[in-house]
Amino acid sequence: MLYYDIKILFCNTSILHYENTIDAYDTTMLYYDTTDITMLYYDIKILFCNTSILHYENTVDAFDTTMLYYDTTVLHYDILILHYDIKLCFDIKMLHYDIINL
Incomplete structure (x- = not known):
């Protein structure tokens, strides 16, 4: 759950926006190639894909x-x-319910 929360927080983007803009993801990859700032963002996506980072680093294909x-x-x-x-x-x-019951 913590990993999932970090992923949601770090992506910091609208799901609807992501669904509607595949090109935006492609430009994010280009941005990743030119900067180190998005490294963590990319690593989280790779972990979600259940892929080895080392394998990615060694093979562009x-x-x-x-x-x-x-x-x-x-x-x-x-x-x-x-x-x-x-x-x-x-x-x-549930929290609201608990407060009402107090």
């Missing part, structure tokens, strides 16, 4: 296949976001 794999996991990621949002909403409602 592996990066291309990782991108393909990542694209197929977007739906799974969106479902996790939805699940997280529902759980968060539920937790808030």
Whole structure:
């Protein structure tokens, strides 16, 4: 859960915006190639894809296949976001319920 929270916080972007702009992800990859600032952001995505960072560093072609794999996991990621949002909403409602019961 902590890892998931960090990922959500670090991405700091609208899921709807991400779904509508595949090109934005491609430019993010270009941005990653030119700067070290997004290294953590990229590492989190790689971990989510369950891919070895070392493997990526040693093979550029592996990066291309990782991108393909990542694209197929977007739906799974969106479902996790939805699940997280529902759980968060539920937790808030439960807290509200607990306060009312006090």
